[in-house]
Amino acid sequence: MIAFAALLERLVFTPGRNTKRALLRRYFATQPDPDRGFGLAAVTGELTFKSAKPALIRELAAARTDPDLFALSYDFVGDLAETVALMWPSMATNRAPPDMAEVIETLNAADKAELPGIVAGWLDASDPSVRFALLKLITGGLRVGVSARLAKVALAEMSGGRVTADDVEEVWHGLAPPYASLFAWLEDRAPRPDPADAPVFRPPMLAHPLEHADFAALDPAALRAEWKWDGIRVQLVATGGGQRLYSRGSEDISGGFPEIIRAMDFHAVLDGELLVVRDGQVAPFADLQQRLNRKSVGAKLMQQHPVAVRLYDILFDGAEDLRTLPFDARRARLEAWYARQRPARMDLSDMIRFETLEDLAALRDGARAASIEGLMLKRGDAPYLPGRPRGLWWKWKRDPLSIDAVLMYAQRGHGKRSSFYSDYTFGLWRSGADGRDELVPIGKAYSGFTDEELTLLDRWIRNNTVARFGPVREVEKAFVLEVAFDAAQRSPRHKSGVALRFPRIARLRQDKPAAEADRLETLMRVVEGQAAPRTCRGAGRTDSPS
Amino acid sequence: MPHPETWLKSTPSGLFCEPGGFHVDPLRAVERAVITHGHSDHARPGHRSVLATRETLAIMRTRMGEAAAGANQQSLGFGEVLRIGEVDVWLQPAGHVLGSAQVAMEWRGSRIVVSGDYKRARDPTTPGFVPIACDVFVTEATFALPVFRHPKAEAEIGRLLDSVALFPERTHVVGCYSLGKCQRLIMLLREAGWDRPIYLHGAHQALCQTYEELGVKLGALRPATVAGKADLAGAIVLAPPSAIADRWARRLAEPVVCAASGWMRVRQRAKQGGVELPLVISDHADWDELNATLDEVAAPEVWVTHGAEEALIHAAGLRGIRGRALRLLGYGDEDAEA
Ligand SMILES: [Zn+2]
Numbered sequence: 075m076i077a078f079a080a081l082l083e084r085l086v087f088t089p090g091r092n093t094k095r096a097l098l099r100r101y102f103a104t105q106p107d108p109d110r111g112f113g114l115a116a117v118t119g120e121l122t123f124k125s126a127k128p129a130l131i132r133e134l135a136a137a138r139t140d141p142d143l144f145a146l147s148y149d150f151v152g153d154l155a156e157t158v159a160l161m162w163p164s165m166a167t168n169r170a171p172p173d174m175a176e177v178i179e180t181l182n183a184a185d186k187a188e189l190p191g192i193v194a195g196w197l198d199a200s201d202p203s204v205r206f207a208l209l210k211l212i213t214g215g216l217r218v219g220v221s222a223r224l225a226k227v228a229l230a231e232m233s234g235g236r237v238t239a240d241d242v243e244e245v246w247h248g249l250a251p252p253y254a255s256l257f258a259w260l261e262d263r264a265p266r267p268d269p270a271d272a273p274v275f276r277p278p279m280l281a282h283p284l285e286h287a288d289f290a291a292l293d294p295a296a297l298r299a300e301w302k303w304d305g306i307r308v309q310l311v312a313t314g315g316g317q318r319l320y321s322r323g324s325e326d327i328s329g330g331f332p333e334i335i336r337a338m339d340f341h342a343v344l345d346g347e348l349l350v351v352r353d354g355q356v357a358p359f360a361d362l363q364q365r366l367n368r369k370s371v372g373a374k375l376m377q378q379h380p381v382a383v384r385l386y387d388i389l390f391d392g393a394e395d396l397r398t399l400p401f402d403a404r405r406a407r408l409e410a411w412y413a414r415q416r417p418a419r420m421d422l423s424d425m426i427r428f429e430t431l432e433d434l435a436a437l438r439d440g441a442r443a444a445s446i447e448g449l450m451l452k453r454g455d456a457p458y459l460p461g462r463p464r465g466l467w468w469k470w471k472r473d474p475l476s477i478d479a480v481l482m483y484a485q486r487g488h489g490k491r492s493s494f495y496s497d498y499t500f501g502l503w504r505s506g507a508d509g510r511d512e513l514v515p516i517g518k519a520y521s522g523f524t525d526e527e528l529t530l531l532d533r534w535i536r537n538n539t540v541a542r543f544g545p546v547r548e549v550e551k552a553f554v555l556e557v558a559f560d561a562a563q564r565s566p567r568h569k570s571g572v573a574l575r576f577p578r579i580a581r582l583r584q585d586k587p588a589a590e591a592d593r594l595e596t597l598m599r600v601v602e603g604q605a606a607p608r609t610c611r612g613a614g615r616t617d618s619p620s
Numbered sequence: 621m622p623h624p625e626t627w628l629k630s631t632p633s634g635l636f637c638e639p640g641g642f643h644v645d646p647l648r649a650v651e652r653a654v655i656t657h658g659h660s661d662h663a664r665p666g667h668r669s670v671l672a673t674r675e676t677l678a679i680m681r682t683r684m685g686e687a688a689a690g691a692n693q694q695s696l697g698f699g700e701v702l703r704i705g706e707v708d709v710w711l712q713p714a715g716h717v718l719g720s721a722q723v724a725m726e727w728r729g730s731r732i733v734v735s736g737d738y739k740r741a742r743d744p745t746t747p748g749f750v751p752i753a754c755d756v757f758v759t760e761a762t763f764a765l766p767v768f769r770h771p772k773a774e775a776e777i778g779r780l781l782d783s784v785a786l787f788p789e790r791t792h793v794v795g796c797y798s799l800g801k802c803q804r805l806i807m808l809l810r811e812a813g814w815d816r817p818i819y820l821h822g823a824h825q826a827l828c829q830t831y832e833e834l835g836v837k838l839g840a841l842r843p844a845t846v847a848g849k850a851d852l853a854g855a856i857v858l859a860p861p862s863a864i865a866d867r868w869a870r871r872l873a874e875p876v877v878c879a880a881s882g883w884m885r886v887r888q889r890a891k892q893g894g895v896e897l898p899l900v901i902s903d904h905a906d907w908d909e910l911n912a913t914l915d916e917v918a919a920p921e922v923w924v925t926h927g928a929e930e931a932l933i934h935a936a937g938l939r940g941i942r943g944r945a946l947r948l949l950g951y952g953d954e955d956a957e958a
Pocket residue numbers: 657659662716737957
């Protein structure tokens with residue numbers, strides 16, 4: 075576990091993606107099987123132990139430490155596992171710290187009553203860093219800060235370019251820890267592991283934002299158009315080996331959507347948008363959000379937030395791989411498949427009729443429903459290619475909304491930006507309890523500005539700080555920011571009662587006095603759908619990260 | 621034999637030795653001061669007479685100028701006994717920073733040792749701590765919680781060099797206190813085979829120069845301020861903790877922000893400071909060292925100047941040692957020094 079603990083020490087403090095990738099790559103390349111495979115499973119969150127609970131840590135601490143010293147220490151450190159890892163009084167032992175495989179195999183076989191003794195023995199043999207990793211791992215409190223995708227990118231790099239991260243995705247869900255066959259393939263010692271009939275994830279084809287420069291080159295006759303719905307992109311995989319629902323990022327989200335899984339009594343791989351749909355109407359994203367990030371779901375929530383999938387592509391029909399077919403042919407296959415299967419909780423994405431690009435532009439501007447983000451444009455002759463190939467698929471979002479808000483608080487960023495105040499909290503005016511106007515914070519933005527604007531804001535913030543709370547600076551309420559956002563939704567969790575989707579800084583408005591910034595009521599009218607979206611001045615500089 | 625409380629008194633100016641007529645590490649300007657070491661919470665400006673090791677006097681002159689370092693400066697070598705008033709006074713190494721000393725005082729057969737700040741771990745820039753048997757041992761308690769068990773500094777330097785090898789295009793900037801920690805890091809790096817120039821923030825240059833003059837050879841040092849980004853790629857830069865995540869660090873090539881301090885043992889502390897590579901290297905005794913030292917000096921009574929006195933007094937009490945918290949406000953102000 076020593077190497078894994080050392081990796082963990084670095085990963086938790088490292089903000090940079092490239093740095094994390096390099097650390098992971100080295101770990102995978104230098105550690106033996108099966109340890110690195112279990113390390114990979116720990117990083118990607120595939121390991122769980124039922125028997126060990128945080129109460130076990132308390133029990134161990136009580137048995138080995140003075141209660142007063144423990145209380146003082148816990149008070150200072152603030153984290154139970156960390157406190158015990160640091161203050162554990164080791165008994166002399168000749169044993170080496172356990173390796174990953176030993177921990178996992180022992181825990182899976184151990185009886186609950188044996189656990190304290192086993193874990194105490196491991197703690198005795200380990201240093202604080204290994205003890206911390208061990209306690210967090212077995213009690214399920216490990217927070218690594220690495221996405222499964224990033225781990226796969228690091229794995230691909232390990233192969234020296236022979237295998238891509240998408241290749242890894244294709245076999246991933248057919249494999250299990252400690253992934254010996256995966257590493258053997260990456261190191262060119264064995265052929266690609268055969269996922270056979272396993273319901274594995276297929277890397278999706280992604281769209282580019284449509285830029286002004288692209289527009290002139292578009293040939294309307296070669297294009298197909300569909301609405302871009304504001305849900306989450308999902309992949310439905312149903313094979314003889316099972317049914318799975320995956321997010322765009324390859325996360326298995328089947329557990330949160332059992333009604334979709336139940337409806338998948340077919341053999342195919344489909345691409346679509348997961349939406350909350352009531353009486354045929356697509357609900358705003360905030361409704362779907364209630365259903366996300368859940369391992370399981372209750373009957374009430376399923377009833378109040380019913381989900382459905384709007385299908386727009388078919389990758390496999392039975393065992394037949396359709397991805398090399400052009401879009402038009404796949405669409406025909408999708409329609410035929412749908413007519414044959416008629417699956418519950420699924421419908422087809424409409425193909426939008428149009429003649430000219432002007433028609434499309436008018437359709438896009440006319441889309442008012444909060445559940446529509448804009449249009450998807452796809453070339454009729456494009457095969458289904460993983461990744462983000464150029465010149466085949468575009469997303470053409472509605473112009474963003476914008477609002478003039480006042481900068482209220484600033485915080486330093488991470489990584490390269492750690493010396494800059496680059497996280498901004500901004501607010502709008504409303505009437506306070508005493509009848510006077512007050513600012514209420516409505517959101518935070520971290521992006522959208524140029525390097526020059528960042529430098530300017532950073533200097534202004536340092537010169538206009540009125541209070542400091544730890545890393546946060548409160549500033550003079552004098553700087554107006556034009557904030558662009560994709561949608562505004564009611565949110566009881568926010569003080570202002572409203573949450574913005576993808577807010578970003580569109581422009582610095584130093585020309586504008588703070589008193590002339592927008593009022594909360596204006597934003598609320600957008601939420602209610604009473605106001606037509608105001609076209610953002612100077613929009614299009616940044617695209618939201620969807 | 622007089623009880624120590626009757627002749628070494630805790631006053632608002634700090635510890636005052638009545639029969640000797642002097643203060644130890646006084647908190648404000650006094651007539652006659654004995655100084656344990658050069659950190660600013662212990663060595664303050666403006667005393668009329670100052671007694672300390674030769675090294676501590678030199679450090680004080682560098683930090684505060686000739687005039688403020690004491691109108692009369694008298695140096696005392698380790699082990700040399702000097703009678704001040706009715707008290708025999710001598711110094712022994714404390715192992716904390718260059719020149720750091722424990723002050724031993726004996727009056728009518730009663731002996732008190734004021735240890736100042738100290739550590740027991742090896743430090744190539746300063747002689748090691750020498751335990752002195754005594755009736756009262758006056759100790760710090762900066763890291764007096766059982767969660768503080770410092771790892772070997774050499775191993776932490778190994779982690780730094782490992783990171784430099786893994787990210788050779790980036791600058792590793794290490795936040796460290798300018799007196800003691802900075803020079804110890806340099807020496808540890810040299811011992812580990814790092815013979816390339818080490819770059820220094822302006823705030824670190826003067827004391828490195830003083831260390832050199834006092835015979836601690838630090839190898840090639842360069843000012844980071846004038847170096848170009850390209851020179852700093854792959855380099856190690858030492859800077860004050862306040863500079864590592866601020867505007868100053870923007871000159872560096874994709875900096876890996878490191879910090880060397882005993883506080884880095886606790887994750888939350890490292891995270892708050894925006895530290896990417898925390899190095900647990902301290903110039904203060906950890907929990908085990910504090911307790912081992914209490915056992916070695918075998919004093920029936922321990923006075924704690926500053927730090928987490930509650931835990932240390934509790935642990936001493938379990939072994940029959942009487943503990944007393946002096947709560948001298950003004951020591952340990954500089955967290956970064958740890
Ligand atoms: Zn000190």
